[in-house]
Amino acid sequence: MPLPADTDTTSPKYLRDKYAIVGVGETTYTRGSGRTTRALGTWAVRNAIADAGLKPSDIDGMLSYQSGDSTFSTFIAGDLGIRLNFYMDVFGGGSSTEALVGLAIGAMEAGMCKAVVIFRAMNGFSQVRIGGTGARAVAPVSGDMLHGRAYGWQSAGQMFAPSFMRHMHDYGTRPEQVAAVKAIHSEHASNNPKAYYKERLTVEDxxxxxxxxKPLHLLDCCVETDNGTAIVVTSADRARDCKHHPVLIRGVVGRCNKPRLDxxxxxxxxxTVAGRYAREILWPNAGVGPEDxxxxxxxxxxxxxxxxxxEDYGFxxxxxxxxxxxxxxxxLGGRRPNNTSGxxxxxxxxxxxxMVVENVRQLRHDVDDSCPIGPDGKRQHTYDYRQGGCRQVKNCEVSANLGWANPGTGSAMVMRRG
Structure with missing residues (x-):
């Protein structure tokens, strides 16, 4: 059916709710997987396709990203018997997921493919670690490292610390306030059977x-793990025939930068981080605001x-x-829970x-926590957030994912329950 004559296909409104995430998949989160990133990626992609209720032959697009590790899309596709009409492997880390969702939408909008898998496979503990250890320890110093290492900026913590310290100086932010993030996320993880760390911690811990x-304590830092993760993106029309309740994509912003990045x-x-600029794209594209x-x-x-x-996205x-x-x-139980998987x-x-996988499940209302399975095969969420219990947010309708590469670069995405 042709579009109405007055349809503005250049407007973000045209793409709202037109595409959806229909499948999510992951491997176990381990230290010392004993597997290649090719095996991890194939495992995660297979799980995501099955979660969508699709067959490998239903997928004709693939996107991946890596940071000196991982495996190219064509190898994963070949292992699963997928012939691709479109693929792209990009270099990047934490700001990649939401950006690649936007690229997947663009590829489908251009008619290059009909269903796209996005995956990340990494042996982030046993092989290529983010800091200056593991495989990176013997890598030659080149590119941006020639500048950063001269100032002692080898790890992410060292590079980001000036932004953290300045916030404490300018606004009186206290270490115990920020330590609450770890304590709260550990509460959420205690209700997540697949979390690597399930122990509940306190601010004092x-x-x-x-x-x-400085100012980072050991427990202010993330856990390094080996794992593969994947999501499937396709049209909202096609999503209605998939296995789960559709999760619609309202808007994205990808790899938005501060005026100077290096x-x-x-x-x-x-x-101030890149979210200050990204929010000027995200919220108008999505047609909602932080309060929604x-x-x-x-x-x-x-x-x-x-x-x-x-803070910088306006919450x-x-x-x-x-x-x-x-x-x-x-x-969990608060006004706006964050990172409910831990x-x-x-x-x-x-x-x-x-974190995208978790929010998709939250919007489906089928988070994989420890709540009992009912006679209908669905999880019967209790909304009891004590240890070992539920982590499903009640009446969850709209989510926001905020991706971070560094203080100067960010990506974000808003989704809603269809």
Whole structure:
């Protein structure tokens, strides 16, 4: 059927709810997987396709990202018997997931394919670690490292610490406020059977752990794991024939930068992150605002990254992030829970995919927690958030995922229950 004559296909409104995430999949979160990233990627993609109720032959597009590791899409596709009409493998980390969802939409909108799998496979503990250890320890110093290492910026924590310290200086943010992010995410992970760390921690536990890079304590930092993760994106029309309740994509913004990226601190304020600019795209594209969001997935490479993003995307006023993350708002049962799987701090580190996976399940109302399975085969959520219990957010309708690569780059996505 042709579009009405007055349809503006250049408007973000045209794409709202036109595409959906129909399948999510992951491997176990381990340390020492004993598998190649090819095996992990194939495992996760197969699970995501099955979750959608599709066959490998139904997939004709594939996107992946890596940061000196992983496996190319064509190998994963070949192992699963998938012939691709479109594929692309890109370099990138934490800001990739939401950006690639946007690229998948663009590829389908251009008629290049009809269903796209996005995956990330990484042996993030046993092989290529994010800091200067593991396989990276013997890598030649080149590119941006020639600048960063001269200042002692080898790990992510070292590179991001100036933004964290400046926020504390400018706004009086206290370490115990931000430590609440870890404590709350650990509560969520205690209700997640697949989380790597399930132990509930306190703010005092975080502050008592050793300093890694001021102001970061050990427990302010994410857990390194080996894993594969994947999501399936297709049209909303096709989603209606898939296995689960459709989760519609309202809007995306991908790899939005501060005015200068390589040395973002030269274009202040240092404690402002890319979300300050990305929100000018995200909320108009999605047609909603922060006040409409029921659940967030704010990238938690560190406790501070969660706080800075929630603040700069407008969930609270600038300078009030410390209070926002420590006053109960982001806890299960609070106004707007964050990272209900435990996120990168507790479930596993996936460069952002697992937080999208979790929010998809939240919007389906079928989070895989410890609640009992009913006679109809569906989980009977109790909304009892004590340890070992439920983590499903009641009446969850709209989610926001906030991806982070570094203070100067970010991506984001808003989804809703169809």
């Amino acid at each position: 975080v502050l008592a752990s050793r300093i890694i890079c 040395m973002h601190y030269q274009h202040g304020p240092i404690s 969001v029921d659940i967030t997935g704010s990238y938690d490479a560190f406790t501070f990254t969660t706080m800075l993003q929630l 609270c006023k600038k300078g009030e992030g410390g209070d926002y993350v420590s006053n109960g708002t982001i806890r 996120g990168h701090l507790c479930e596993g580190y996936t460069h952002g995919v697992n």
